[in-house]
Amino acid sequence: MSMENFNIGYHCTGKQCELGRGGKVAMRWIGTDFERRDYTFDDLNRTTNQFANALAGLGVRRGEVLFTFLPKSPEQFVAFLGSLKAECITGTLFSNFGEDALIDRIGASEACLLVTRKSLYRKIEKVRDRLPALRMVILTDIQEDLSTDVLSWSRLMAGASPDFAVPVTDPETPSVLHYTSGSTGKPKGVLHRHRSLVKQTQTARDILGLRDDDIYWCTADQGWVTGTSYGIIGPWSLGITQVHFGGGYDARNWMELIEREKVSVWYTAPTALRMLLREEASLYGEFNLKELRHICSVGEPLNPEVITWGREVLGKDIFDTWFQTETGAIMISNRPGLAIRPGSMGIPYGDVKAGVIADDGTELGVGAQGNLCLRSGWESMFITYLKNESAYQSKFRNGWYMTGDMAWRDEDGYYWFLGRSDDVINTSGHLVSPFEVESALLELPEVAESGVIAAPDELLFEKVVAFVQLHAGFEYTPELELKMRIHVANRLSSVATPQEIFQVEALPKNKSGKIMRRVLKARYLGEEMGDISTLEERQ
Numbered sequence: 001m002s003m004e005n006f007n008i009g010y011h012c013t014g015k016q017c018e019l020g021r022g023g024k025v026a027m028r029w030i031g032t033d034f035e036r037r038d039y040t041f042d043d044l045n046r047t048t049n050q051f052a053n054a055l056a057g058l059g060v061r062r063g064e065v066l067f068t069f070l071p072k073s074p075e076q077f078v079a080f081l082g083s084l085k086a087e088c089i090t091g092t093l094f095s096n097f098g099e100d101a102l103i104d105r106i107g108a109s110e111a112c113l114l115v116t117r118k119s120l121y122r123k124i125e126k127v128r129d130r131l132p133a134l135r136m137v138i139l140t141d142i143q144e145d146l147s148t149d150v151l152s153w154s155r156l157m158a159g160a161s162p163d164f165a166v167p168v169t170d171p172e173t174p175s176v177l178h179y180t181s182g183s184t185g186k187p188k189g190v191l192h193r194h195r196s197l198v199k200q201t202q203t204a205r206d207i208l209g210l211r212d213d214d215i216y217w218c219t220a221d222q223g224w225v226t227g228t229s230y231g232i233i234g235p236w237s238l239g240i241t242q243v244h245f246g247g248g249y250d251a252r253n254w255m256e257l258i259e260r261e262k263v264s265v266w267y268t269a270p271t272a273l274r275m276l277l278r279e280e281a282s283l284y285g286e287f288n289l290k291e292l293r294h295i296c297s298v299g300e301p302l303n304p305e306v307i308t309w310g311r312e313v314l315g316k317d318i319f320d321t322w323f324q325t326e327t328g329a330i331m332i333s334n335r336p337g338l339a340i341r342p343g344s345m346g347i348p349y350g351d352v353k354a355g356v357i358a359d360d361g362t363e364l365g366v367g368a369q370g371n372l373c374l375r376s377g378w379e380s381m382f383i384t385y386l387k388n389e390s391a392y393q394s395k396f397r398n399g400w401y402m403t404g405d406m407a408w409r410d411e412d413g414y415y416w417f418l419g420r421s422d423d424v425i426n427t428s429g430h431l432v433s434p435f436e437v438e439s440a441l442l443e444l445p446e447v448a449e450s451g452v453i454a455a456p457d458e459l460l461f462e463k464v465v466a467f468v469q470l471h472a473g474f475e476y477t478p479e480l481e482l483k484m485r486i487h488v489a490n491r492l493s494s495v496a497t498p499q500e501i502f503q504v505e506a507l508p509k510n511k512s513g514k515i516m517r518r519v520l521k522a523r524y525l526g527e528e529m530g531d532i533s534t535l536e537e538r539q
Helices: 008-012 014-021 041-057 074-085 099-109 118-130 153-158 196-206 225-237 251-260 270-277 281-286 304-314 389-393 434-442 478-491 517-525
Strands: 025-030 036-040 065-069 089-093 113-116 136-139 150-152 174-180 188-193 215-218 241-245 265-268 294-297 318-322 354-357 370-375 400-409 415-420 425-427 430-432 447-457 461-470 500-503
Touching: 008 014, 008 041, 008 074, 008 196, 008 225, 014 041, 025 041, 025 074, 036 041, 041 074, 041 153, 065 074, 065 099, 074 089, 074 225, 089 099, 099 118, 099 174, 099 188, 113 118, 118 136, 136 153, 150 153, 174 225, 196 225, 215 225, 225 241, 251 270, 251 281, 270 304, 281 304, 294 304, 304 318, 304 434, 354 400, 415 434, 425 447, 430 434, 434 447, 434 461, 434 478, 447 517, 478 500
Parallel strands: 025 241, 065 089, 065 113, 089 174, 113 136, 136 150, 215 241, 215 265, 265 294, 294 318, 425 461, 461 500
Antiparallel strands: 025 036, 174 188, 354 370, 370 400, 400 415, 425 430, 447 461
16 A cells, blocks of 8 residues: 555545556446446546545535435445545435434534435425535536535536546545444544555455455445445455445345356345345345355344355355444454354454453453453544544543443454443343344244344343244244244243244334344333434334
């Protein structure tokens, strides 16, 4: 990596052209109609330069905040990388955010500019008077400006030069902004720096295993940190060809895409894999997946039965990876060369130092359950919560970053996820991992999805409560409920057996596919659900 300029936008575009990859396909854009459009690294370099020049022409200055508010689309990538070339702070917003979620992010960050589409701008119009710092909006699907501050993307780009001198960017320069929602309070703006590029490039190479001739597909939306760290920065900093698909989940379409585009490395979420598991196994026999070399998973723990399914049905290992919005890049993972232990997060990558720490700050040994922590100082570590430095400082203790996850470590250094610190269930003095109970329930052929929470109990302190979605064709009966209880008791322990089990039509998930246990808990207790801006609309 060139150390004289840490600019992320430059490394993903201009640097690749300098290395002789200008004519190589950077992005194969596949629309919802499955039509392709190829963009070379030279195309990406020129268009991102144009966007950086357009920002300068609009008076947007270094260090100002701007957001994209777009569905998956080529303009997303151009705006993201072009604004980083201009040393702006760049955020991405999920396209189905509602008005309150937009105010919480655009307003709190005092963003000066937004890139969106005409249909989505209607939400902005309703709250524009509550966003005094928002000077301009650029719409990607209009030909002429609507007003002096609602501008046409195509007009701006047509008038902008494809030549731009990317400034020599110091590694500590702020770069990407992602908002993350906790169980209480407003979402917090996680701010990264251009130095994150170092760890994102290393992990894309060593954990995702990306090679120069790979065709890579990351299914994550760019509104999520995976969609920027590994759907933009990591692979393009290595000069890799990426497939980007504008459509949603469809098992047949996904397999057809992998076969047709000869996808060799695939990064997706456990929720998507569990949905694929629910399809008829015969579907996968219709497709030639011989080019698919490596599958990785991220977003929530990978249930052991998904690993078994991958081996039996796809003939592939699936490698779990763990990181957070705050970590910026993969910290702990399974990867080629390490034996997969189904259900484990894997081991720390490279110079990442992890530990299991007690509430009093004591570092715990093998087998002990506690707070999963990282020794601070890795390259992709976030630098603050925007305009909330006290919350940032509260995440660190004695040189450790407190991730908020609970885990334990085995004798070989593999880490095992237990749950968020506020998810782990303390029942009769025993700590029960909701993830382990969920995984046990998913082993039953009747169960398609499961979510497990803690609920207050006068006798037990907390009791285990499970919510299950059944596969089509199965009926919830007292016999099935008993079968579930016995299976969990046999698989884990009698302590982990759910005291209550509820059948649901669907589990609440966020847009990255994580089960939102706090929403389940709030519904169960009849309480306010807090920030639900990332909740999938179908819930």
